[in-house]
Amino acid sequence: MRIAVQEAAFDPSAELAGFGQGRADVGAVVSFTGLVRDDTGQMQALEIEHYPGMTERAIAALVEQAITRWALADAVVIHRYGRLEIGAPIMMVATAARHRQAAFEAAEFLMDYLKSRAPFWKKEITATGAAWVEAKESDEAALSRW
Amino acid sequence: MRIAVQEAAFDPSAELAGFGQGRADVGAVVSFTGLVRDDTGQMQALEIEHYPGMTERAIAALVEQAITRWALADAVVIHRYGRLEIGAPIMMVATAARHRQAAFEAAEFLMDYLKSRAPFWKKEITATGAAWVEAKESDEAALSRW
Amino acid sequence: MVELLYFAWLRERIGVPREQVESTAATVADLVEELKTRDPRYAAAFADLSAVRVALDQDLSDFSAPLAGVREVAFFPPMTGG
Amino acid sequence: MVELLYFAWLRERIGVPREQVESTAATVADLVEELKTRDPRYAAAFADLSAVRVALDQDLSDFSAPLAGVREVAFFPPMTGG
Numbered sequence: 001m002r003i004a005v006q007e008a009a010f011d012p013s014a015e016l017a018g019f020g021q022g023r024a025d026v027g028a029v030v031s032f033t034g035l036v037r038d039d040t041g042q043m044q045a046l047e048i049e050h051y052p053g054m055t056e057r058a059i060a061a062l063v064e065q066a067i068t069r070w071a072l073a074d075a076v077v078i079h080r081y082g083r084l085e086i087g088a089p090i091m092m093v094a095t096a097a098r099h100r101q102a103a104f105e106a107a108e109f110l111m112d113y114l115k116s117r118a119p120f121w122k123k124e125i126t127a128t129g130a131a132w133v134e135a136k137e138s139d140e141a142a143l144s145r146w
Numbered sequence: 147m148r149i150a151v152q153e154a155a156f157d158p159s160a161e162l163a164g165f166g167q168g169r170a171d172v173g174a175v176v177s178f179t180g181l182v183r184d185d186t187g188q189m190q191a192l193e194i195e196h197y198p199g200m201t202e203r204a205i206a207a208l209v210e211q212a213i214t215r216w217a218l219a220d221a222v223v224i225h226r227y228g229r230l231e232i233g234a235p236i237m238m239v240a241t242a243a244r245h246r247q248a249a250f251e252a253a254e255f256l257m258d259y260l261k262s263r264a265p266f267w268k269k270e271i272t273a274t275g276a277a278w279v280e281a282k283e284s285d286e287a288a289l290s291r292w
Numbered sequence: 293m294v295e296l297l298y299f300a301w302l303r304e305r306i307g308v309p310r311e312q313v314e315s316t317a318a319t320v321a322d323l324v325e326e327l328k329t330r331d332p333r334y335a336a337a338f339a340d341l342s343a344v345r346v347a348l349d350q351d352l353s354d355f356s357a358p359l360a361g362v363r364e365v366a367f368f369p370p371m372t373g374g
Numbered sequence: 375m376v377e378l379l380y381f382a383w384l385r386e387r388i389g390v391p392r393e394q395v396e397s398t399a400a401t402v403a404d405l406v407e408e409l410k411t412r413d414p415r416y417a418a419a420f421a422d423l424s425a426v427r428v429a430l431d432q433d434l435s436d437f438s439a440p441l442a443g444v445r446e447v448a449f450f451p452p453m454t455g456g
Binding site: 016020033036041104 | 157169173174180257
Binding site: 180195197199200204236257261262263264265266267269279280281285286 | 299350
């Protein structure tokens with residue numbers, strides 16, 4: 001298990017090197033990477049604020065829950081804060097399980113909870129100003145399936 | 147888009163290097179890797195037979211379908227055949243999309259169809275013999291959700 | 293002349309991966325019946341057709357499909373990819 | 375003495391990321407009412423409580439929660455991680 005909350009850029013593919021491999025009890029690895037998107041063509045960067053201390057606690061609690069519920073063999077969560085360029089990875093999760101359904105479900109569970117329950121706040125920076133990203137009702141609603 | 151049907155081993159993390167990154171229209175990348183599992187402790191290897199020609203056609207048709215249905219920005223499918231060691235990657239899919247739900251759904255769709263509609267057959271090799279893996283009803287049933 | 297391909301345990305039961313046959317069978321089902329009369333190996337391989345899938349010229353098909361114009365017929369068990 | 379933390383637009387409206395306050399408020403809701411009477415900045419920040427979340431000692435909580443024994447109270451908008 002590996003959890004990292006960091007300002008530095010990271011390479012999702014490098015983080016996955018060897019993950020879940022070479023053992024008899026893992027049949028499925030799922031990874032998700034979130035990247036900085038620009039739907040308007042106006043964005044210069046994304047700024048992410050977080051709550052040091054609580055962030056790590058909240059993520060660790062989520063990962064423990066996922067490991068128990070889906071009997072994961074391994075799990076990774078990496079999440080950046082600070083200033084991020086368009087197209088850069090924001091965060092990733094990876095899960096290793098016996099079967100594909102467990103690996104997929106655990107990854108989606110982690111994503112849904114990281115969206116709405118980990119203390120991060122995104123701000124879109126444009127040439128003319130900056131705007132906090134509003135939480136989506138659909139993200140809150142997504143939690144009800146778990 | 148990249149499709150490979152190959153005997154050679156591959157490194158899922160290396161295949162993901164840069165995938166979906168550095169562009170404004172991708173917010174989500176999902177990858178799935180299937181690995182050789184041994185539930186009995188008796189397996190020596192997995193042997194995979196395939197139907198050269200049809201395999202590539204069937205996978206290409208699936209990937210085209212996924213790209214259209216989920217407006218994917220990019221997709222990868224790699225699938226091995228031949229003799230594979232315990233713990234080795236068998237296959238992977240990766241999807242890049244604007245939003246996480248599309249990336250997850252497209253990856254699960256590809257997996258469900260590769261399981262039951264791509265012409266591969268698995269055989270488990272043990273010290274005392276070999277047995278063809280039987281198709282699971284649950285894998286066939288999984289197709290009904292798409 | 294049509295090319296027949298067999299995979300997995302169908303290949304093992306029939307004993308060859310592929311063969312060319314002359315047949316005037318109208319459908320896949322007719323072809324299977326014809327093969328079953330030729331040799332016990334085919335009767336064994338095609339004993340339970342619910343466990344057999346067929347592809348015509350590399351597209352999944354079914355036993356009622358016509359064979360006119362088909363060059364390659366493949367028989368195999370349910371697929372276990374992924 | 376309790377430590378108050380503010381994040382995102384709550385931090386911007388109140389003008390500081392953190393501060394220590396003396397308060398005898400029994401609950402989070404009482405504390406918020408007290409702050410709103412102190413300065414218009416708080417009134418602006420806490421105008422719509424449906425858009426404000428609270429954590430007590432780094433655990434998500436709610437406005438009816440008691441403050442007894444709590445050392446760190448954080449206010450912030452709905453989270454937008456992932």
